[in-house]
Amino acid sequence: MDSTLNIGSLNLSRPVIALAPMEDVTDSSFRRICKKFGADLVYTEFISADGLLREGEKSLDKLRFSDEERPIGIQIFGNNAASMIAATKIASSANPDLIDINWGCPVKKVAGKGSGSGILDDIPKMIAITQAIVKATNLPVTVKTRLGYDETSKPIVEIAERLQDIGVAAITIHGRTRSQLYSGEADWTLIGKVKENPCIKIPIIGNGDVINAPIAKAMLERHHVDGIMIGRAAIGNPWIFCEVKSFLDSGILPPPPSIDERMRVLMEHLKMAIEIKGERRAILEMRKHYNGYFKALPNFKKIRSHLMTLNYYNQIEDFLQKILHSSLT
Numbered sequence: 001m002d003s004t005l006n007i008g009s010l011n012l013s014r015p016v017i018a019l020a021p022m023e024d025v026t027d028s029s030f031r032r033i034c035k036k037f038g039a040d041l042v043y044t045e046f047i048s049a050d051g052l053l054r055e056g057e058k059s060l061d062k063l064r065f066s067d068e069e070r071p072i073g074i075q076i077f078g079n080n081a082a083s084m085i086a087a088t089k090i091a092s093s094a095n096p097d098l099i100d101i102n103w104g105c106p107v108k109k110v111a112g113k114g115s116g117s118g119i120l121d122d123i124p125k126m127i128a129i130t131q132a133i134v135k136a137t138n139l140p141v142t143v144k145t146r147l148g149y150d151e152t153s154k155p156i157v158e159i160a161e162r163l164q165d166i167g168v169a170a171i172t173i174h175g176r177t178r179s180q181l182y183s184g185e186a187d188w189t190l191i192g193k194v195k196e197n198p199c200i201k202i203p204i205i206g207n208g209d210v211i212n213a214p215i216a217k218a219m220l221e222r223h224h225v226d227g228i229m230i231g232r233a234a235i236g237n238p239w240i241f242c243e244v245k246s247f248l249d250s251g252i253l254p255p256p257p258s259i260d261e262r263m264r265v266l267m268e269h270l271k272m273a274i275e276i277k278g279e280r281r282a283i284l285e286m287r288k289h290y291n292g293y294f295k296a297l298p299n300f301k302k303i304r305s306h307l308m309t310l311n312y313y314n315q316i317e318d319f320l321q322k323i324l325h326s327s328l329t
Helices: 028-036 049-053 057-061 081-093 116-121 123-136 156-165 189-196 213-223 239-250 259-277 279-286 290-294 300-307 313-328
Strands: 004-007 010-013 016-019 072-077 098-103 141-146 170-174 204-207 227-230
Touching: 016 239, 028 259, 049 057, 049 072, 049 081, 072 081, 081 098, 081 123, 098 116, 098 123, 116 123, 116 141, 123 141, 123 156, 141 156, 156 170, 156 189, 170 189, 189 204, 189 213, 204 213, 213 227, 213 239, 227 239, 259 279, 259 290, 259 313, 279 313, 290 300, 300 313
Parallel strands: 016 227, 072 098, 098 141, 141 170, 170 204, 204 227
Antiparallel strands: 004 010
């Protein structure tokens, strides 16, 4: 297999290890941290097409990124062709490396309105909107989607062919249906069937339940996908990217990060987040990461619970210094 991977004009090394787009998680600060630890490709939080058209402050903020985050995709969602086309043009003007369409989010507030994986109940509409987006930008367009709408309908092999035919440059497939949400196990067999389809020439990236390096290696070898996208397992755990790469290269897992390393990276992450979005919002959103940063520590639940009560950077810094000092004495 070729060691290079082309997504439109974007050239990457195979296999690609990507960070999944996650709301209120994959902001610029966390993307930078993940890039530092080896993520090959990152995405913005998913952005509402309607929010961009209304020039909503939060939606416009999500378009901002730094060059150190490249290659980066801006991910948009919606269910109306006109608004998705207009949003694509706005997103393209931010000059990312690609535009990604969210046809995968299963949560009710998105899918329940026919966006995200809700579109899987109307495949012709999905194809039509995607084709219009491909025509609306000169950037590579990629899609993130699921196996199908529910257990009775998993047409992902056909969907992938149709998406490729209209010019989509790569597809990321989460191994669940819309109705599953995040329950049960991700089914990678259908992801593998898409990749094995001789008609498919574009990169196929697998997603779902990749929680550690051995699983990433097993999925790559078993299903021959071109890359792995890591989502929830990366929250508060940016080291997963270097762990996966080390394990793929050598079969050896690097030692886990020390307490000092965990606290240093957390504070670096928090400082960047505060610079970008202000102290209050940054600290509130950082709470989603505490479990990942501290789950390896003794009494981590107690530590996390106390951190959840702290609202200022100096309070967090002082508390973590006490934790570090007690661990060294």
